Amino acid sequence: MVDRQPAWLPGVIRAGPIVLGYIPIGLTFGVLAQQAGLSAFNALMMSLLVYAGSSQLIAAGLFATNAPVSSIILTTFVVNMRHILLSAAVAPFLKRWRKSELAAFAFQLTDETFAIHSAQFSSEVPDKGAVFATNVTAQAAWVSGTWLGVTLGQFITDVKPLGLDYVLPAMFIALLILQIKDRVQIGVALITGVLSVALFVAGVGRWNVIVATLLGATLGVIIDLWTNRRSS
């Protein structure tokens, strides 16, 4: 008798590092969503249906300040627009998959599952079951973390002594540092950041993030063109 492991098992194991990251951050989201006035049901629904970490934490912040619905949805769109790049990068490896399979795969594509898949796909595309097992395990961790946060959140009356109101700024700092790979990006970050603050002070309200992002990314393209021309 040959002892065969199921084909999906390596997929679950590959999700291990993601699980370790998603549970504590999902928990934080659960706590903050509750503080922002979301019901336990809505907090869990957001983790099930939207499933995009930073945009969910930002949305919790916007719900807390009673921001208009349109600005919450548009901010979510801008923050999650980067998934186009991730999706376009893995798509060539999945050309033989059916549309329904791609639809299921894309729903659970995050920065972290992308990192695992793209490392794997470049050598070989594993069994579909294993690919889905990675995705499902990761989202299960995210939803479980949210549930823990919602449950614990009922006992937390003030997040300030725990420093939990600093989770989002700290996450932005870390994600930004991890994204920056060259000097152009440092320039784009500084100018966009200052612009965003200036727009807020000037009174555009919660639209500052969207407007500053669109202007900042455009500026990045201009700097790229300009430095390429100078160096060529």
Add this chain to the structure above:
Amino acid sequence: MDQQTIFLTIIGMMAVTYIPRLLPTWLVSSWTLPSWVEAWLRHVPVAVLAAMLFPSILIRSEQFALTPDNLFLLAAFPTLLVAWKSRSLFGSVITGIIVVALARLLLAG
């Protein structure tokens, strides 16, 4: 905001999040992104993170606060250092939280 409005907002968030995730996988065989769109999208992550970060530490109680008593601004330095040295999301977040929580504890006492 009532829970029903929040739920509908979540449905809207789902739609705008799912479409950019889905479309490239469906279209990539017949269509590739124009190079200028790709160049522009490449700058979006850094731009959007900076656009959210700066106000989150420089605007306190709706006011611009580039001041030495702005705890969120001060805590940004150790957080940044840990992020840069460790490349760990979780380690950086924990550092930031602990610095803010400790400072509040010590200043209150």
